[in-house]
Amino acid sequence: MTRLLARIAALPTSATRSLVVILAVLLVLAGVGISQLRYEDGTRALFDSSRAEYAKYSAHIERYSQNDTVALLLISSERPLADQQIGTLRDLVLALGEIGHVEAVYSLFGVNTTNPAAGDIAELSSRDLAALETVRAAPGTATETHGAAQSLISGDRTQTVMLIALDNRLADAEPSAPTLDAIAAAANRIAGAAGLSIELTGMPAIRSQITERTYQDQRVVNSAGAILGFLISLIVFRSFWIAALNSIAPGIALVMALGMFGLAGFEINVMRNAVPILVLVLATADCIHLTYAFCRKASDGADIGETVRDALIELGPPCMLTSLTTIIAFAGLSLSQSSLIQSLSLSGMIALAMSLGVVLLVHPLVFVLAWRLAPVRRAMQRSRSGFLRAIDVGPITRSFLAWRRPVVLTAAALAIGLAFLFLPLKTDFRFYEYVGQDDALIETLESAESIAGPLHAIDIPLHFAEGQALSNETLDAASAIHLTLEAGLPETPVVSTETLRRALEARDEWPSANNVVLALTPLPPSVSDSLIARDESGLLLRVMIGDLPSAEVRDIASRAEELARAVEQDALIVEDATGPSVVSARLSDIMIKQLAGGFLLVALACPLFIAFWHRRWDFGVATILPNLLPILAVGAWLVWSGADIQFTSALALTLAFGIAVDDTVHVLNRLAIEQRSHPARDAIATIHAAMRHVAPALIATTAVLSVGILSTYFASVPTIWNWGQLCIAVFILALIADLLLLPTILALLPRKRATP
Template sequence: MIGHLVGAICRQQRALLVLVLGLLVVSLAGASQIRVEDGARDIFVSSFDEYARFTQHTAEYPQSDSEIVVLVTSEQPFDREQLTLLQDLVFDGQLIDGVDFAHSIFSMQEYDTETESFQSVIEGDLSAYDDVSDALDEVADSPWTIVPMLNAERTETILVYAVEEQRVDDKQVQPIIDEFRELFAQVPPEAGLNFQLTGTLPILNTIVNRIIAEQGLLNGIGGLLGLITSLFLFRSLVVGLLTGIAPIFAVLLTLGAMGWLGLEMNVLTNSISILILVITMANCIHMTFELRKFARQGAGRNESIRGMMQAIASPCILTGLTTMIAMAGLSYSDSELIRVFSLAAVVGLCMSLFAAIVVHPLVFTLTWRISPIERALRRQVLPQKYWSELFGRTTQWLLRRKFTVLGVSVVAAAVLLAAFLPVQTTHRFNEYLHDDDPILLALERAEAISSPTQSLDIVLRQKEQGGALVSEPNLDVLASVHEDLEAAFPNNRIYSLHSLRRILRDAGQGASADDVAEMLEKLPERAQTELIGETGNGFKLSFRVADQPSPQIRELMDGINARLDQADLGALSAEPITGLTALAAVLSDKMIKELTISFLIAAFACPILIALWFGQWRFGLAAVLPNVIPVLVVGAWLMVSGWHLQFIGAIALSIAFGVAVDDTIHVLNRYDINRREKGRSFTFADVPAVMKHVAPALMTTTLVLSIGISSAFLSEMPTVIFFGGMCIAIFTLALLADLFILLPVLAVLERKRLASAAS
């Protein structure tokens, strides 16, 4: 098959060039259609029961993740002109298409039992106040202040705008945010007001925008850094440039395929382009090294291309297949996001394979006859020869200690695996941004004024349908649960219908079930559904929590469940804790573990494919340790150091594993070629020649990829920086494993065969 492919490349150059250029145009058109998404809910869309419950819950109760929070600050306490301007802005904001509800100091209300109606705390006409500070005093002193909206110094206030639920689900938030920014930009500077948008929706919008902005920039910088490195290592400008064409083409093909297939770009699939660039570049570097070897020996164009393809095409295909297995193993996940990632990765790896075994040889076939390129290909590169000899001698030294190398490797793998398992995971909504990011600092200040925006939702459902939810026994149960949780968790704020009933009691007003029911009827519709839901048969307790790692949230949920289990709920029953925060804490753990388990299965399954491909069970067994140890080193460090495993970390492990497998396959492929060439005369003395041949390519691949992916350190997103650091660490460890472990372990497995050949 390889021979036919080489023949087609050499004979049908123009036809293949037209095909490649046509695919490029189609890919560019497809890439322009890619949607970038990062909805907090979409990350957890799945067939898990927790997501089904969350979906039902969002249909009945308003969610805090559909709110835009605006922090308004002034250097001095708010004056009349500023408050008048703010009042108008609150009204104008409510008129923005997609805004469902607004809450501010101007919408705060008190319930008057005499008139049986709610009245605004602040008069609608601020001119009614001789001193406008009196209006702010009324806000601060009102016993009906459930969620504070004003700081003690009267220099900061928050505006909360709830976005229509369907606009959140349809990802139509950007136009709404743009309108708010335009609205606030119209405020004259002399007004002395500063506006900062924050909250879940603006934060997610910021993440999406940065993904879009950094996707091309970081890949471009990474490609440039990798190119500069390859130019230095290849000692040739043209050879480095030509080697980089196929990897770039592979990325464009992948993005085009994702666009035409309707696969979105999100926090997971954002790493696909890096995976494809890394895998394709690794294969192309190996192919270029092989091509130059034939060229230096005086072979012509067709002979060099054919020799390169016969030596490297097979391991490239095997690398693609093994990495596809690792990625395809994720398709069984219950998470839609992970399944999309799996499909995008498999499609991208197909594009990578096409670029490596068709586009790369075609590039050199077309350019070979250009004199400077031919001279560059035939030139001897002395640094490569130096490294070749060095690692040949090193391998010879290791072979004499092959049993020690095997023993130390096995013990190290066992210790690392024990440290890595059981996998501990972590997730935070705001982990994609630095803690000192302005939008997070604004959120921190807004939450200091009122309360955390994230919530664990506890629903006490009426067991029997038909009865009145707001009854004395039920309200007493709600009060008991509410106050018990407040006592058990004094650092958290809890809001429920009991909060309003307690205010009535403290004010000496009627707080019977009938009084509470009458008061409920006077509340705005959104406020009613927030407390008892659309169907009116379940009390909701909003247990507010700050953004924190998911293990802490799960621990908190366990504590809440323990209190609920001990409570006498009477005619009510407690549903499983839900809400976006609870969903994220539980499902992030399950999803990250699915990623890890699939990866570990692939890590041990890929050696089986290697053994079948080469027809040598020893090859597959020898490949286990060099592939697993680098990943286990990083994984164990994450567990021991307390970083734990994040989404991006699990993806980094899978990508780096692909590179580790790639290097291992190329070493085994060269071993197999040398052994077949020498036949029964192949002995221990010939094994170092394998490393002498491939060591320069392995080092070049690792350096190019590591320096290229170091562009991640320029990102504004800490998860991207973390991703780059993990990849570089595993790339380096994978190189060391292949240089120092693979051949000694294989020599132990092949010792009888090699010894009999020597005798």
Template sequence: MGQHGFGLERFGLVTLARPRVTALALVLVTAFCALGVWRIEATGVLSDFFRGDNKDYRLYQQMSERFPTSEFDVFVIVEGQDLITPDRLEDLRMLHLELQFVEAVNGVLSIFSMRQAPDAEGYPPPMFPANMPRGEAFDALQEKVTTHPLLDGKLLTTPDNQAPLTILIVSLDKAAVAGDGLNAAVNEIKTLANESLSGTGLQVTMAGVPVMQADLRSAIESDRLLFNSGGVLLGMLIAILFFQRATLILIATLCPIIASVVTLGIIGHLQIDLDSLINTIPPLVMVIAFSDAMHMIFSVRRRLDNGDSKYGAIRHAVLTVGPACALTSITTAVAMLSLTYADSAVIQTFGVSAAMGTLSAFFVVMAVVPSLSYLLIGNEERFRQTDVSRLGMMHRVDRFCLWLSRRVEPHHVKLTAMASVLLVALLATHLQLEPRYRLSDQIPQDKEAMAGAERLDQKLTGAQPVHIMVRWENGKRLFDNEVLGAIAAAHRVMENGSRVGNVWSLDTLNRWLVRSGEDARQYLRPYIEMLPEHLTSRFINPEQNAALVTGRIVNLDASDTLPIVRALDEDLDTLRQSFPRVSFEVTGLPVVAALQSDNMIRQLNDGLLIAIVLVVIMIGLAFRSMSIAAISIAPNLFPLVATGAVLYAFGGGLEYSSVIAFTVAFGLAVDDTIHFLNRLAVEESRTNSAEKAVRQTLFVVGPVLVLTTIVLVLGLAVTVFSAVPPTQLFGRLAMTMLVAALIADLLFLPAIILTLRKLRPVGRRVEDDDVVPL
């Protein structure tokens, strides 16, 4: 049987031959990897998902290098009926001043940053005097504030019959918020705002990408604890329920624990950051290791109960079950590696890490089960005498599979027809799924960042920034008429853009000076030089060879953002002709998401298709039979299209997390098919009857498939309790797919085999000592 696992299972014979050395090596390797676990750091950088070798992300990087990106803007949103009163404005001004003393803050932009038109001497006085006026003087000030072109609809909104709202845009220093500094900075700003405005009746919420990232990092850290502890506890409970022996429980539990530590340790030593995708690897590795361990332990236990020696039972498990475990690990790793087809560094890293974890789990199982079974089981006769009464749960599953095997045979033609019709219908439904991506769907929904973003969507034009980066050739200067004209033209394009508002640029200031009756050409440069750098750097880079026009849109799906982006780019074509020595480019995180998410999701779909083809080919090569490869197609496609149909029925779409879930779960679902075919090859070499071979395979392997599916589903169930929406979706879809895979392999696969009746014996003829007596 060794050819099924390409010989990898023989690693188990090595560990069986040297059990004590293997146990010592496991302790040393686990200790070394445990050191790497402590090196793992959580990250929540939303733009990293689109990091890859594509022009849209490269342009976004170039903009980020020239300008402080929106990834470092925290929006402190303050609203209330008494907002525009002398006392409340004094409170707000004090908050503005205090925020500037936060160590991680680079600058604060608010209504208190604005100035009035220049006076006769060219000096623009502050909008708010040092002493807040009262009575009629304050009414006059209020009129100026609510009609100021740089405030109204930008930093302040006063809609009729609604509470006024203002925002303080707190710019964070990139270096200061690196690593854990981000969470500390966001928490300090939040605490300061709440304390400063406590008792004022004003409501404070926060929004912005840094707040999203802080919420995401906190959720990832919480998930990490939940996944690791929850996975171990669930695995231990299942082991107790079905093994009821301390020795077997210990062996079964150690496999996922050691596999998880080894995988996380390698990730830590390679300095791979922990994101919402990498965070799902520990539960994946745990369930894979536990599933393989159960297959091995059940085989050892069955042989012992039927009179085999301890050494013989373990060796038999390595040689007959080991090849299937090796092949399932290889095919699962291939499915994981197909994710590298996507042009996303984050997804590529996840695919490689998950494949590495899958293979690590296999080698851990092949080290732990043979060595510890030999060292801990003890006297075989005593084991047999005390084991009979401990199989209550297992006997129930055995009886179910025996009942099922007797029902499949007489109805195999109907079941095959049903499988064919269902497969076609579900495939047609699955193909209706459309790509979908929304930036806010990647973060916890019950956190403050979402509440703040919703307020900005309702009362302003949103918090999602869209930029036009304007660059000019060397020799041109910022205040040249051609350059200023290009910036003004880009500003008009952004203003006229559908669903874009709150537009800021150098031209905003220029227009304000013109409205004030001033000579913009005379006052623009000195006014710019007077403004703080953290403010001017938002729309002019330090070298003064590029400018930024920024507008904001509400939280939209990528499919809705894409027409906005394309319309802006088309409108800029006219400017590109009018200003041939100036470049105009639309960019920003929502822009990159809109342009790349659809392409990335389609790449993931293509990668999944490649994985399916490769896995089918590998099954054919491993079993040296293309007919077996062909037979494996339907039961492996069924769970995929069934899960897609369920997703479509509940109004879902093809998000990156759903396609990744399809890919990962496909790799896991194939395991059942391989174990079934592996056992079928054994039974086929003992009899020329397909009916007997299928019936015996269902009886022997069926119970283990049921139990391993329970293990996989419960192990992945912890992801449903995640605060991160993509992780929740990943878990739900993966569990659905695994249940569908069990149905396909226990009902449809046997029926298809019996209907075709053309399956030839696979592999060598099994010798007497390889046959499992029942």
């Protein structure tokens, strides 16, 4: 290892021009990659996996239309809608129907069957009007459980809702933003002129906003992280020159990571948007360690070649080891069956490996080039007078070492107690966690749902039994199941072909299979395909729900399956509940627990790797408790507070563990150096010397990590700053554990025992 690092250290001085040329080429390639970066919300792909639940869902959406491509317009007036305003709304419906990718518009007038040539809305037949009762329910708007769907206008007639069914391609292949912008522009142009206020919401609008905010957050958070990293370096070294030089390599690591994402086809989404800032912050922390060593060597009179070589030989191993432990943390994410998280795992490992190369090669190169400037040389030679040397944790360390056994036993007991609070895991997932409950889109959606009914649904597919087809018998069986679910789930509206049959009966039409088909024929596929499968292989029953916690969705889905299968009938086969809400609720619980399993693997692998690296079993044992305790504390707090473990927190705890180990690595590395340099020294004295030397750097590193991650507070996507908050909590607790608990554990496992 020493020879390898010596060769790496020689490159910045012996092959300066070659490294500069190679770096320039890599930066050009990174620029090309950044220009190809794609931004997506990633919410639809989060549960894409090899699991049977997702395979059934994939087959299900091929047979039935879904609600997640329905946009909503909430139109409001200060007074009850006047005749002129209602006429304006008819014009708006016509204009919306002419926008590309708009499949249908549902409004208080019914289904938009526009006739652009005549410039009006076609009249609906009596049978169409009967189907309209189901039309208003099918996209997710039924709130009345006895046949008549609620109107799309508020009771005081001051608000109305329009439901706009968009082409499914907007959910899978094409961006929806242009279509949504066209809808908003048409609504504001036509309805706004009549004194009506327009608010656009719905799943397409929310997903489009998440994508846009992810794009904005990358610029804001990364810029803020770079500025904060520079400021903390300025405070640590008290030199503008050194702070500026220390910021160059982390910036290059960030650019290369983003370029790699673009070239490799890794899109930035709700999961991957935290990786760039993580790369920036970790590179800054490693660079501060190296810069601190550069300045220390330079102040001792060494030339730049000797300075770089000695610093890399001393701190190269811990920098490599800290990167490898974080890479192990990313590798632990690959245990998840989510293809999106597996992709996150791979991209994170590659980005951190590239960052390590930048830290070990580019950072020394920057200082070699800058050494030619007299102000830089003077700054490096004088930086030893910085405030870091004034930090002395010796008295505190000495006190804890004097009581090392009680301290370790207390910490172990605390860890066991926190584990009981943390386990078994309570998971939660809600789509709106990526937006925020107080976001304007969510508030508008809640207002629209108070008029039109809940948007989300639990789908119960009813497959035709062998020899069966759409007939009065199968419709009667579906009606029996519908009635059973209405009775068993009285708080949740139910929508099926029974809803349409009731509407036909209310208009004195016979609710036969033939009349049901005739009623659905003139309607767009988003309606007909939400009741009868496209391939006519079965019927669909929907239990309408709001945005509920995943545990509640799982309970309702299980109850609906139980009730549906309890109905005695032979015409239909009741399949497992599915749909976006059910799949996300059930798979999120499984996948978050898989991430927890990955964390346990990381918690075991990192100490083993450290023990193997140093060939010291005591180092591996000493690593476990100081790094596990902060994670258990944060996890127990999440469960105790009712926040439970979400994707964001599961990712944060796993990655934070890998990062928190970094401080431990630097302590162990310094302890190993002290033991080699002073083999006859008392073990306690050696620990004191190691802590006195490394504590300032640990405090500075934790400050850099915490302040850098603090930039996530500028993010507009809530999960980003939630992730940052959890990471900062783990970093601070890990620093405390490394300064106070780690020395006491090491003192109990010395090669040479002594007393203070």
